[in-house]
Amino acid sequence: xxxxxxxxxxxxxxxxxxxxxxxxxxxxxxxxxxxxxxxxxxxxxxxxxxxxxxxxxxxxxxxxxxxxxxxxxxxxxxxxxxxxxxxxxxxxxxxxxxxxxxxxxxxxxxxxxxxxxxxxxxxxxxxxxxxxxxxxxxxxxxxxxxxxxxxxxxxxxxxxxxxxx
Amino acid sequence: xxxxxxxxxxxxxxxxxxxxxxxxxxxxxxxxxxxxxxxxxxxxxxxxxxxxxxxxxxxxxxxxxxxxxxxxxxxxxxxxxxxxxxxxxxxxxxxxxxxxxxxxxxxxxxxxxxxxxxxxxxxxxxxxxxxxxxxxxxxxxxxxxxxxxxxxxxxxxxxxxxxxxxxxxxxxxxxx
Numbered sequence: 001x002x003x004x005x006x007x008x009x010x011x012x013x014x015x016x017x018x019x020x021x022x023x024x025x026x027x028x029x030x031x032x033x034x035x036x037x038x039x040x041x042x043x044x045x046x047x048x049x050x051x052x053x054x055x056x057x058x059x060x061x062x063x064x065x066x067x068x069x070x071x072x073x074x075x076x077x078x079x080x081x082x083x084x085x086x087x088x089x090x091x092x093x094x095x096x097x098x099x100x101x102x103x104x105x106x107x108x109x110x111x112x113x114x115x116x117x118x119x120x121x122x123x124x125x126x127x128x129x130x131x132x133x134x135x136x137x138x139x140x141x142x143x144x145x146x147x148x149x150x151x152x153x154x155x156x157x158x159x160x161x162x163x164x165x
Numbered sequence: 166x167x168x169x170x171x172x173x174x175x176x177x178x179x180x181x182x183x184x185x186x187x188x189x190x191x192x193x194x195x196x197x198x199x200x201x202x203x204x205x206x207x208x209x210x211x212x213x214x215x216x217x218x219x220x221x222x223x224x225x226x227x228x229x230x231x232x233x234x235x236x237x238x239x240x241x242x243x244x245x246x247x248x249x250x251x252x253x254x255x256x257x258x259x260x261x262x263x264x265x266x267x268x269x270x271x272x273x274x275x276x277x278x279x280x281x282x283x284x285x286x287x288x289x290x291x292x293x294x295x296x297x298x299x300x301x302x303x304x305x306x307x308x309x310x311x312x313x314x315x316x317x318x319x320x321x322x323x324x325x326x327x328x329x330x331x332x333x334x335x336x337x338x339x340x341x
Binding site for chain 2: 041042046047048049051052053061063064065066067068069071072073120121122162163164165
């Protein structure tokens, strides 16, 4: 229960705790918005995948599910509330798994021969060297801001990023 | 007593409907004057019926939908071309029929791409995610994101735009 409360508390530094008392990478909200969201929006957050209300790891996105009709009708960019909700979705998925490589956020999209698990949406990443894997893993592991992590995210965005409006 | 209950349920037809049947029922009847076929039910989620989950012995679509000229066009747009590219880089181009409908089917028995009234059949099984673009004359509209797993375009592109829908598949914001 305490772990759950901790995971759902937005701390003062703009981070969200994921994991229990023994583990804390904190999920950096700003890093998510700038680097991780542009990677997961096209790969995970489409309306027919994790942009579906009620699906685990429900994700909001400009091109996917919006938090309100008004945001869609206004063609508004992703809102702060939607970003917060997405970070909490990641926190909730991995609430009780302290081992990075076992977190569902990483094992679900990863091909099974590379250590992944069954995923209705198929193999999104073929190996742990995939820039998108390294970007999301680095963020979950609290390595946002490191040069190597930023490079992985930049590579991932170049590879899978959305087409311009 | 149990067998009596079962007999009663069977007799009264109270076993309920499957989710697939319920989804099909929710689509309502055919529009007056439109027969079942390539021109029917524009704007509706085609794979509710034309899918492996609800195979009625007809062709199963990989993906199918309806194209409109603008976001608020009342009628579908014939004569557009929808190009679908799968995750392995294989592409099929499908002309929309007069209702604006288009359908992509996988049929192993066809030797090469075949086209009939808005439906193209290919011998290869498209691998998701799919990229989609629509051409109408000189105008090309490209879907910004990909199709992750859902074959019915109208699953996400319902007629009314909203939080969980990008609205219709359209070519341009306003008619020229």
